[in-house]
Amino acid sequence: MKRKWNKAAKATAAIAISTSMLFPLASSHQAAFSNVHNVLAAETQSVDSAYLQEAFKKAAKEFGVPENILLSVSYNMTRWEQHNGKPSTSGGYGVMHLTQMDGASADEKGLEEAHSFTPSPNLDQHMLDEAAKLINQDPEALKKDALQNIRGAAALLAKYAKESMGSVPKKEADWYGAVAKYSGSNEEAAATDFADQVYATIQKGMDRHTPEGQDVQLKPENIAGNRASAEKFHFHKSTKDPRAEVPNGVDSQFIPAFYQQLSDNPGNYTNYDVGDRPKLGGDIRYIVIHDTETEYQPTINLFSRPYGASAHYVLRSSDGQITQMIQNKDVAWHAGNWYFNMHSIGVEHEGYAAQGADWYSEQMYHASAKLVRYLAEKYDIPMDRAHIFGHNEVPGLTPSSQHGMHWDPGPFWDWDHYFELMGAPVTPAHGSKRAVTFKPHFETNKQVVDVNDGNIREHSTNFVYLYQEPSFDAPTIVDPAMSAARPDEAANWGNKAEAAQTFALADSKGDWDAIWYGGQKAWFYNPHNKNTVPGNVQTLITPKEGKDAIPVYGSAWPEASAYPSDVVPKSIFPLQYTIEAGQVYAAEEKVNGDYYNAKVFTLDPYGVHKMVYGKEEYYRIHFNHRFAFVKAEDVDVVKR
Structure with a gap:
């Protein structure tokens, strides 16, 4: 409609x-509930917190991929999270974010009107199937089993490295091209940016306790990527x-x-x-x-x-x-x-x-x-x-x-x-x-x-x-x-x-x-x-001394006298709250009221739209989950 x-x-x-x-x-x-904390009792499970670190080590050794490369690629894809085998929005599975995605219609996502959605030609969206073939596993195993997911990704990285360098590189710097290819993008800016992030993470190092209870560490090493190793993939160079x-x-x-x-x-x-x-x-x-x-x-x-x-x-x-x-x-x-x-x-x-x-x-x-x-x-x-x-x-x-x-x-x-x-x-x-x-x-x-x-x-x-x-x-x-x-x-x-x-x-x-x-x-x-x-x-x-309560507002409009004759003054309405005497709030800025009067279509705003500046001062405060404004004349500043 x-x-x-x-x-x-x-x-x-x-x-x-x-x-x-x-x-x-x-x-x-x-x-429906009066007690959020007790709606669900927290379940604790015995988890081998070193399992994931060991899986990276095994896969790296099996396929000749430097462990730090494998760890950093995973961190920059998922922060070492498995997500219980569920796909990301781009169809990526597991800690290595191996993609498997087909076209979809946006009406499945709740839109009133369908909008056709076609996977981008600039993205490799079937990495999971290719990885599964390389390690002779069912694709479903790579979705749910973290070790198989990492093995598949390691095999894929090794394949890309051979394509870029002719053989599995011995120097960690020469894996740059394979990492860029693994990004899934055919756009040079996106692919090389991902590779740069991977090498920057290696230089900085990282350790993390994941939501699945895994302790993973990437020790810092001073390694820079060899950008020339990405040349054989002929990434598309877009003009900005x-x-x-x-x-x-x-x-x-x-x-x-x-x-x-x-x-x-x-x-x-x-x-x-x-x-x-x-x-x-x-x-x-x-x-x-x-x-x-x-x-x-x-x-x-x-x-x-x-x-x-x-x-x-x-x-x-x-x-x-x-x-x-x-x-x-x-x-x-x-x-x-x-x-x-x-x-x-x-x-x-x-x-x-x-x-x-x-x-x-x-x-x-x-x-x-x-x-x-x-x-x-x-x-x-x-x-x-x-x-x-x-x-x-x-x-x-x-x-x-x-x-x-x-x-x-x-x-x-x-x-x-x-x-x-x-x-x-x-x-x-x-x-x-x-x-x-x-x-x-x-x-x-x-x-x-x-x-x-x-x-x-x-x-x-x-x-x-x-x-x-x-x-x-x-x-x-x-x-x-x-x-x-x-x-x-x-x-x-x-x-x-x-x-x-x-x-x-x-x-x-x-x-x-x-x-x-x-x-x-x-x-x-x-x-x-x-x-x-x-x-x-x-x-x-805090409310000014002598005031029992003060209003709060959702905007900081100018006072009525600030508006020119051809602009209708904006009404400012108190919200459904008050701040009572003795309460204190954090203020982020003190501003004068202003208003941009833009009521009609135009290609040139000058001479058509008008900016109105007032003298009334407001503080913007952290009030509840949302910001609010109070008039400066209604409050006193207290020592922090």
């Missing part, structure tokens, strides 16, 4: 999209599109998002607004991380037609390819909040919030980290969680919209790992003792989460649950906007504190600490500070 989108719906366009479309919405199911704002050395393309006037009415257009940021349209302060809730090509297809939503970038899970669709000077309709649209760049990642472990590939993490670091440096955006955050942290503009705000990239996006890849680990140099920054260890931070697959169980997650009292027997806190959501529901953002979010401490009892969160005291289990580090915050605020 053809949709007609008008500008009145633009600010909240993404909110209106159903759960079967691009972004996940919060559930409205009635709460001059419109693409991406770092050098990444596989990228530019496909323009739809932008047209749809009728004689200049206010009837879609999917974004033209600007000239940061000169006109708002300065770029934030980068918002999304997931697509469908596959890569269907996402590009959606943004390429009249749709009512868009993003600046889309990343592919299989190899991290970057498609830019809107220039950063323009304002994409991605956050469901016009204030954040004005000031941000939106980055979509192929995947599903409730299935993050399967979709958020290491290749995509690497490519996204490179892109975001490039953007942060270009636009002088601090590389921290106050400025690089998820769609799930963007507030609604009104109380009614707060409930429907999206929750991607969800509880399975590994923020710690992501920022480590950016070179900005979540470890404040001078943290405040009056605040905490959450830092649960993703792999070992097991929480019971219902992902609506019929199997309520523990998952490695990026959050900790928040309780009404310092006890697992107490109910989790309830956010007024999420009162109907079940406490263990993945989409229920109202009772979770996420990795690298910062809050002011409110209390402490034994192994439990409390924070001020969403207008209430929220308790979390924190023995020996296992889930936190000192708060990474410069300013703490």
Whole structure:
């Protein structure tokens, strides 16, 4: 069914999209549990933690592949995770991510309209079958048995090495070409970038305790790859599109998002607004991380037609390819909040919030980290969680919209790992003792989460649950906007504190600490500070002396007197919360209200669109799971 989108719906366009479309919405199911911690008893199994390390050693010796090469290839594909034999989004199996993938139709993924999906000609998507033949095993064995998976990959690497060098290389540097080929990409930028990552990991070294209980170590060695060994594969050399704002050395393309006037009415257009940021349209302060809730090509297809939503970038899970669709000077309709649209760049990642472990590939993490670091440096955006955050942290503009705000990239996006890849680990140099920054260890931070697959169980997650009292027997806190959501529901953002979010401490009892969160005291289990580090915050605020409570807002619009006569002032609505006297919150920045008035289709924003700057000052604070704003005149700054 053809949709007609008008500008009145633009600010909240993404909110209106159903759960079967691009972004996940919060559930409205009635709460069914009062005690998340005891929904599922943790099961412990006896695991030989050295099994995987020994498997790498055996396979390396059998096929003549340097063990450090084999280990590093696996780490950069899966971080040594088996994923219980389940495929990734790109059809990769096991710790070596051997691919086996056929074409599919996007209507199988819940879209209202089918979009044809054809495996990319630039990807080798049948590595598993070839590897199985090389070691005379059934392909199913390579999917489920880690040793056979590693053996198959080692045989494949040895085959590639012979093709590039004529025989199995004796020097580790000469395996560079084989590693590039193993990336699965025929694009030179993507293939050599993967090989560079593999050799960089060898130089740095790595050790990890995996979610499956395996202890794996790669000792550091000063080895550089021989790039000439990749020449025989004749990788395709793409010419960088001059419109693409991406770092050098990444596989990228530019496909323009739809932008047209749809009728004689200049206010009837879609999917974004033209600007000239940061000169006109708002300065770029934030980068918002999304997931697509469908596959890569269907996402590009959606943004390429009249749709009512868009993003600046889309990343592919299989190899991290970057498609830019809107220039950063323009304002994409991605956050469901016009204030954040004005000031941000939106980055979509192929995947599903409730299935993050399967979709958020290491290749995509690497490519996204490179892109975001490039953007942060270009636009002088601090590389921290106050400025690089998820769609799930963007507030609604009104109380009614707060409930429907999206929750991607969800509880399975590994923020710690992501920022480590950016070179900005979540470890404040001078943290405040009056605040905490959450830092649960993703792999070992097991929480019971219902992902609506019929199997309520523990998952490695990026959050900790928040309780009404310092006890697992107490109910989790309830956010007024999420009162109907079940406490263990993945989409229920109202009772979770996420990795690298910062809050002011409110209390402490034994192994439990409390924070001020969403207008209430929220308790979390924190023995020996296992889930936190000192708060990474410069300013703490509290209601001004003499005020019993103050409102919070979802935007920082200018005061009415700041608007010119031909621009209708924006109304600012208090959200369904208040901050009572004595409560303290971490403030990330103090800003003057501003607003980009962009109401009609135009190819040149100057003289058509207008930027309004006010004198009213606001603090942006970590309020609950989402940010909020308070007026500076309503608060006092307290010592940190």
